[in-house]
Amino acid sequence: MSAPLSNPMHGPSAFKIGVFSANADGGLSFTTVPERWTAQWDDVERAAIIADRGGFDFFLPIARWKGFGGAMKVREWSFETFTFAAALAAVTTRIALFMTVHVPLVHPLYAAKALATVDHISHGRAGLNIVCGWNPDEFAMFGMRLGEAPYEQAAEWSEILVRLYNEPAPFDYDGRYYQLRQAVSRPAALQSPRPVTMNAAFGPPGRDFAARHCDYLFTTFTDLETGRQHVADVQARGSAAGREIGVYTVAHVVCRETEREAREYYDHYARLHADNGALDYHMSRKQDFSRSHDDAAYRLHRQRFAAGGGSYPLVGTPEQIVAEMVRMEASGFRGAALTFVNYADELPFFCERVIPLMREAGLRVPA
Numbered sequence: 001m002s003a004p005l006s007n008p009m010h011g012p013s014a015f016k017i018g019v020f021s022a023n024a025d026g027g028l029s030f031t032t033v034p035e036r037w038t039a040q041w042d043d044v045e046r047a048a049i050i051a052d053r054g055g056f057d058f059f060l061p062i063a064r065w066k067g068f069g070g071a072m073k074v075r076e077w078s079f080e081t082f083t084f085a086a087a088l089a090a091v092t093t094r095i096a097l098f099m100t101v102h103v104p105l106v107h108p109l110y111a112a113k114a115l116a117t118v119d120h121i122s123h124g125r126a127g128l129n130i131v132c133g134w135n136p137d138e139f140a141m142f143g144m145r146l147g148e149a150p151y152e153q154a155a156e157w158s159e160i161l162v163r164l165y166n167e168p169a170p171f172d173y174d175g176r177y178y179q180l181r182q183a184v185s186r187p188a189a190l191q192s193p194r195p196v197t198m199n200a201a202f203g204p205p206g207r208d209f210a211a212r213h214c215d216y217l218f219t220t221f222t223d224l225e226t227g228r229q230h231v232a233d234v235q236a237r238g239s240a241a242g243r244e245i246g247v248y249t250v251a252h253v254v255c256r257e258t259e260r261e262a263r264e265y266y267d268h269y270a271r272l273h274a275d276n277g278a279l280d281y282h283m284s285r286k287q288d289f290s291r292s293h294d295d296a297a298y299r300l301h302r303q304r305f306a307a308g309g310g311s312y313p314l315v316g317t318p319e320q321i322v323a324e325m326v327r328m329e330a331s332g333f334r335g336a337a338l339t340f341v342n343y344a345d346e347l348p349f350f351c352e353r354v355i356p357l358m359r360e361a362g363l364r365v366p367a
């Protein structure tokens, strides 16, 4: 459908924007409002086309196998991310298409072939988001437990992926987690030495893994000052590994003509109509098994978890949202993956009203 082009993640905009978690029920929210996202395929496709035509840089799915219960069975419904990206590659022309893969659940040889397939279908727009996972209930469905040192396994996994694309001949691999005989995978990805990669993590082992093996860390932050320190820490880990690493984050958006409308809707969907059963379960399991947030976040920001999985709020007028993104960029973030209560309904307003202001503010260059 499209001529070969370079991956939009290499584009010139100072602050890149993506859409996160549109493949899953609820997006990233825990709410019972009737307009909530149910991730029906036709709606997902519409949202991706709006983002593609409207100037977004990337489309990034969440990797989920099991939901969090509650009144809405939040996140139980989610589309698998390789096949998802392949389908979107056929209906979009310029946006980068990420796949999110659980290292312990997907063999690197399978991932290399699937990722290369999407890279060819999309003419070089594929991206890989590497996650180690955190939900023991999800792993139990595979008959597995969470690993002791997941990022050690992820390092071997990543090394194998790169070698599969770049070794001229079949090779043997003898690691702690993988033993391969005469491994080969063709075609190689179009992007060299591999498609763009990010690692979604928060804690020190994840930061180090990203610094050594990925182009970007995808992470959370609670306030701009701790966010700035987080970025500086990750960049220092990159420098120690002799690499440059970009840091992306995640934010939930409620953008309206007036601040009052935005704040009222934020309260409506994420406080008055929170899906508290699913939210309680999610927050307690995340606190026990994941380090993907500051400890304080669980105590202080329940509404942020209901609104967007504990991500940063961008709530207000287009001008206020751009001013906040200017501060995020000044804190060192290279971009953000955004979530909405209803992506297909809300993305057009964002593209029309926010993106032009981002250009005026110097965050973006025209597509």
Ligand SMILES: Cc1cc2nc3c(=O)[nH]c(=O)nc-3n(C[C@H](O)[C@H](O)[C@H](O)COP(=O)(O)O)c2cc1C
Binding pocket: 061, 062, 063, 064, 100, 131, 132, 133, 134, 135, 200, 201, 202, 203, 204, 205, 206, 218, 219, 220, 250, 289, 290, 291, 292
């Ligand atoms: C921004 C962000 C996005 C994440 N996305 C996913 C995901 O799609 N699926 C998943 O199972 N875990 C996801 N995680 C959790 C990570 O897989 C990781 O296991 C968790 O953050 C554990 O702590 P660590 O970050 O210190 O490794 C995400 C984490 C962050 C920070």
